[in-house]
Amino acid sequence: MRILMIGDVVGSGGRRAVGELLGGLKTELDIDFVTLQGENLAAGIGLTVDTVVEMVEAGADVITTGNHVWDKREFIDHLDDPRLPVLRPLNYPPGTPGRGATDDSGPVAVINLIGRVWVGEFDSPFAVVDDLLAGGFGQGKPVVVDFHAEATSEKAALAWHLDGRVAAVVGTHTHVPTADCKVLPEGTGFVSDLGMVGAVDSILGVEVDGSLNRFLSGYRQRMQPVRTGLMNFNSVLIDLDDSTGHASSVERVDRQIEI
Ligand SMILES: [Fe+2]
Ligand SMILES: [Fe+2]
Secondary structure, X not given: OEXXXXXXXXXXXXXXXXXXHHHHHXXXXXXXXXXXXXXXXXXXXXXXXXXXXXXXXXXXXXXEOOHHHHOOHHHHHHOOOOOOOEOOOOOOOOOOOOOOEOOXXXXXXEEEEEOOOOOOOOOOHHHHHHHHHHOOOOOOOOEEEEEEOOOHHHHHHHHHHHEOOEOEEEEEOOOOOOOOOEEOOOOOEEEOOOOEXXXXXXXXXXXXXXXXXXXXXXXXXXXXEOOOOEEEEEEEEEEEOOOOOOEEEEEEEEEEEEO
């Protein structure tokens, strides 16, 4: 089993890069299952039904999210639609719209969590995922975790906490790919951050001026994703040992394409 996990896809430029590249990568790398970080799909903030459908048609099996999942308010009503394979972080309070883990239908079980260091006030991702796994979640199939968090230490800590209990823990949210792919001793694959699908000439996928002026002026200015130009496509390939369900290798799959 080979699972490709794609970093935060930023706006139309990111979506177009996924559309151009993912089909070919699935064939080239013999990929069985694809997760995609979708919190920035729609104009860089949030998701819409159309952008989710576009990514499913491009080859994504499950779309995970993070802190930006609430930004397109009209999408909140769709978070519980069983036809859309969209998760929001599991460790929001009970009663929050949406779901934080997949149901039993797919070949891979996916869990979406959000970190607490420099991100916000949430239930403990450690305790919440422990409870889910203790309840028998994903038994008999590989389990992968998208941990949407800022601090690399928190991401590594969660991976070590889950070592041997899940197939992989990958970090998202920073939009910056990290070079620390590894398999932990008990068989859990890990990388601190997948990175993004977004413009090379940008700050985290958005236009340089808007982001830079925020730091120069001290107030938040309008930020737009970069829609054209050279795009980074950052992802990680998890190769699983089918007999154990553990990761046998984790490697970066990074491409660039002119959009
Ligand atoms: Fe993001
Ligand atoms: Fe985020």
